Amino acid sequence: MGSRPKRVLSQAELPNWVHPADSKFVENVLWVQSRVVFVTINLPGGSNNDNDVWYGAPTMSAAQAQEIAERTAADLRWLDTAFAVAKLIRAKGVLILAQADMWDPEKGAAHQAAYQPFVQSIASHTSELGRPVLLINGDSHVYRSDNPLSAADPLNYMHPGYDVPSFHRIVVHGSTLPLEWLKLTVDPRVNAPVADTAFGPFGWTRMIQ
DSSP, X not given: OOOOOXXXXXXXXXXXXXXXXXXXXXXXXXXXXXXXXXXXXXXXXXXXXXXXXXXXXXXXXXXXXXXXXXXXXXHHHHHHHHHHHHHHHTOSEEEEEOSOOTTOGGGOTTTTGGGHHHHHHHHHHHHHHOSOEEEEEOSSOSOEEEOTTSTTSXXXXXXXXXXXXXXXXXXXXXXXXXXEEEEEEEOTTOOBOSOSSEEBTEEEEEEEO
């Protein structure tokens, strides 16, 4: 017998009568596998996309302001939903997938300030859940395995004031040769200590081509 198709839930499938614009974000999805909640959020790079004025325009347009307000609010509510599911099912962990590197130091902390609501949400939810939370992002394109929510991490200054040991993140590589991809494994029976290639139920290997 074949395996049962994986049920993937989109934010568009959960009508929110108070926030009807949330239904536009079909790309915000979640699913449960190996007792881990996987969640994606539409979080672009470039200082949350909207804080770099679009197409070199002199000022932010009304459409741009609306986009940042609706998408950011929907994303944050979707994170609320994912962590609520994780608590409900007593998940072994949560894996968050996003594009943006919220701790990219290239343009400095002020440029990354628009990500603060997301950092605060992830930090508070992770602390409350008390289980391993792994964030995988791209954007800055050079592999990194770290915890910028640790007070001891050199990137903590980008969003200071947090110290969340049950958090870890990976920046996937995509900028220089050789090309590579990341192989992720999830084993709910494992609770690995923090390391460069493992954390809680998660393990990963860089596959160099």
